[in-house]
Amino acid sequence: MAxxxxxxxxxxxxxxxxxxxxKLDFELFDSFYFFNSFYENIxxxxxxxxxxxxxxxxxxxxxxxxxxQLNKRPSGTKLVTYHGSSKQVPSSYKLIDNxxxxxxxxxxxx
Numbered sequence: 001m002a003x004x005x006x007x008x009x010x011x012x013x014x015x016x017x018x019x020x021x022x023k024l025d026f027e028l029f030d031s032f033y034f035f036n037s038f039y040e041n042i043x044x045x046x047x048x049x050x051x052x053x054x055x056x057x058x059x060x061x062x063x064x065x066x067x068x069q070l071n072k073r074p075s076g077t078k079l080v081t082y083h084g085s086s087k088q089v090p091s092s093y094k095l096i097d098n099x100x101x102x103x104x105x106x107x108x109x110x
Contacts, residue, residue: 026069031078079107
């Protein structure tokens with residue numbers, strides 16, 4: 001579905017990656033979007049993939065991993081979060097804007 005929308009809108013600078021986040025090379029990207037990151041691990045009834053075990057430890061592991069990776073990114077890195085906690089974003093990122101009743105937030109690393 002995402003690829004279809006990208007093609008329909010002719011977005012040549014958009015890439016979708018489907019893999020375990022710990023296998024992603026964050027250095028390949030200058031912008032990131034996270035939707036309700038890893039929430040399914042603390043709310044199993046809302047999981048999107050029943051083939052994968054979910055638990056609170058995985059939530060902490062993935063959340064900390066992303067935090068560390070984002071913290072390593074250079075100044076100017078862009079981040080968009082939707083229904084994510086501000087605690088998941090390193091303090092080096094500054095909130096630029098928000099919308100959708102503050103659920104959608106736009107950040108940039110200083």
